[in-house]
Amino acid sequence: MKVDRRSFLSFVIGGAAGTALSPLPWKLMDDSSIWSQMWPWTPVPPDGEVVYEASTCSLCPGGCGISVRKIDNRAVKIEGQKGHPINDGGMCMLGLSGLQLLYGPTRIKSPMKRIGERGEGKWQKISWEEAIGLVTKKLTDIRDKGEAHTVAAISGSDKGTVPALFKRFMTAVGSPNFMCTPSRQFADQLAVNKLFGGAGYTGFDLENADYILSFGSGIADGWGAPVRMFKVCSHWKEKNIPVVQIEPRLSNSAAKASRWLPINPGTEADLALGIAAVMLSKNWVEGDSVSGLRKWKKDLLAQFDLQQVAQITGVDADTIVELAKGFAKANRPLAICGRGKGQKAESLRETMAVYALNALADNLNQTGGMWAISESDYIDWPDVRPDKLASESLRQPRFDGAGSGQYAEARYLASRLAQGLEGDGPYPLQMLMVADANPCHELPDAKKVQAALAKIGFIVSFSSFQDETAAMADLLLPNHVYLERYEDVPVGAGLPQPAIGLTKPIVSPQFNTRHLGETLLALAKTMGGGIAEAFVWDDYESCLQETLADKWDTLMEDGVWVESDVDTVSNSVKLAAVNQPGVNAEGDPSSFPLLLVPYDSIRISSGYIGDAPFMIKTVADTVIKGKDGFVEINPQTASAAGLSDGDLATLTTPRGAAAVRVHCFEGIKPGVIAMVQGLGHTAYDGFLAGKGVNINELIGPVEDPSSGYDAAWGIRAKLAKA
């Protein structure tokens, strides 16, 4: 038998025929199509039982109710909770992106100690016991030397049980230096105290008002409780309610308002007082709820000349009269202030001027009006009895100077931290603990803050995320994120009624993190002695439950507790001085011809929480393009400086310089340039880091002479083609 070419061909043909008659080709065809339609590396979300669990969002001060969709134990979507008194089913972008914060790569996954140089990013995972031991040892060493006052704490808030535990811990240790990051809340509280003569804060019944004067408040850009504000804006639109937005830039809020008044930045107080002067001079004031009006009127009218106000503010005299008339003649007029998201303080002069307008319109503590709500703290713990070491240290002055001397009116002055560390402080700081705050990014003159923090020997960060301050820390004790923990969320945020929300653990902790409340209790326990005695609770949950007392059941059931019978500070205001000093922008106009103002965007988170990837995707390419951040400039100003749209330029202020791109925008006053807040991160992930410029590095704190609070609304600047 000879095997030749023919035989071979025959073999192949036989093979082909056999193969065709076998299932092999047909099955392979089917399988390869299934394989290519569903690549095995494409993630397939596991199936499971669908449940919705209610909780509260604490990513901003708004306190919205959320309903989290879960598949078995995985949270897969965050929705607004229907029927919730604050957001009634609505949701903002940040709230929707919450799961990216929970599952995202920027979480700190375990307690860690620094092993490289500070800021180098070299960390070693350690156990919680070791971490607590390290803090205890450090604190004990400092206390034993009688230097407990050289320990400081920065918190994102001073409301609720967790900040209260933090503050209590500091007192028990013997440090007077519990600080909060700057917030409009404190300027508001001070204004209420001055005008109404008691401790409280303001709320605004915006839903029922019928004429709105907004002094730069971002009614559609995240002011107050953002989702409530979106709904209110829509309601105003439907009912044709006049909304006057007063700000130098055509923001979303201005675009949504029925009228936009581009004002010279920083002159809002003058306009408010000007409107008040017109109302008084024309006798349009009802004023039953104002005491000291006669003198105030005399002083005001003596000081204010309509033409002069028009010149200062850039709003013409007729318009001012028209505004005064509209405001005075409306049934339920309401004036609000707090620029942008209302997260940063404006001057006391401005706050009081706007609140005085409300008083003159006689809309206090009533439907559609401004409410002065009593500070009713449900946290009623017995006072700490500091031990001997602590008592001695507590007699030391506060590091930031708040509460004494020229800053007697201020509660916390974290904006003075850098200055203090540079040598202005009463003593050097040895230790800093940071919770829910990112001072290296959010404090004014952030670069200086970062440099100053390097002078502190030991920094502990409780942050859940790898933010700029955590990068500077020596020890990381990561907190659970809000979807993993119980916490009370007291909501001010301009609501006319006090409310408390409750966050609940929607999912079990994803990493080796620990609730800040538990960490503080554990620290107190290991410190022992008088410190341990100040913390009687076994765990945070029992502390919370005990503190909320009869509100606990309501909170567990409804997720929110709203005070129906509002306790007001007073129904009348006392108007005294008109001549409080204003706050000017830093810098010399001759060398810095432009005014740089920050603005807020609902698409960019600007506080402790960094912008989530979902959100950063929605930012227009006139705000950031690639890595470049933009400044908005009027085309007129741009062409005078030889700049055109898209040009690279160097933006210089007395505090620093940055490379930016130019965005020519008709909606901004000539001579003013604006840049968004919340960008220019160096930490977090690739979605956020390195994009745009951190405006806080270009603007320094400007102290309000009345209080000491940072009331900077802008800074002088110059822009040159790069």
Place this chain on the structure above:
Amino acid sequence: MSTLDEKATEVMDDDAAHKKNGNDSGASGTIILFFIIGFAASMVVGWVVFPKLLYSQKEQPFNFNHALHVEEVSDGCESCHFFRDDGSFSGIPKLAQCTECHEETMGESEAEAVFVEQYVWKEREVPWLSYSRQPDCVFFSHAAHIKGAEMDCVTCHGHIGESESARPYEYNRITGYSRDIWGKNIAGFKKNSWDRMKMDDCAQCHKEAGLIHMSSVQTNRDACFVCHK
């Protein structure tokens, strides 16, 4: 004329040549033989070797006796494989369901000991391997078939409820899906309605039941996305 003659001669010559080269049956036999060898070998590869290569096997975490459980429960299959309140189908039971009865060891089988010690006490979910899991692109509603069309489980899943042990889980090495979807028979032939779970089987049953919907205007049949999401 002459040209035609020449051609005729050539043809005759050719024929003669073939005959002369003679005993040709040997060569063509070899060719046929090779054809048969090739044919047979490829048939063996296609029908026997290929399925063995294509599918791999895994054992379930431990043995499970369906028959025993069905006897013990009151509500048949739905006692464990139930519909949730929202109408979705629970599929393979979670540990929490099992522990309703199996908090402690019940009976003396080896599988029971493994289950209680390895999973119940350690609170670990049992990583069961699902014989009937459809590819991710297939949307299938149990409620529409069981509640809506009042079909029984056996029609698609066969008599698994009577099985006394868990057979090995076979899966396709290329697609990663269970062998039960294509069916045990590599040629795709089936005797019973539960032998295969491919799209044609869905279609066949729907056709037999006269359930031709017309959600697609183009095809006058159900649109693709009714089942393929």
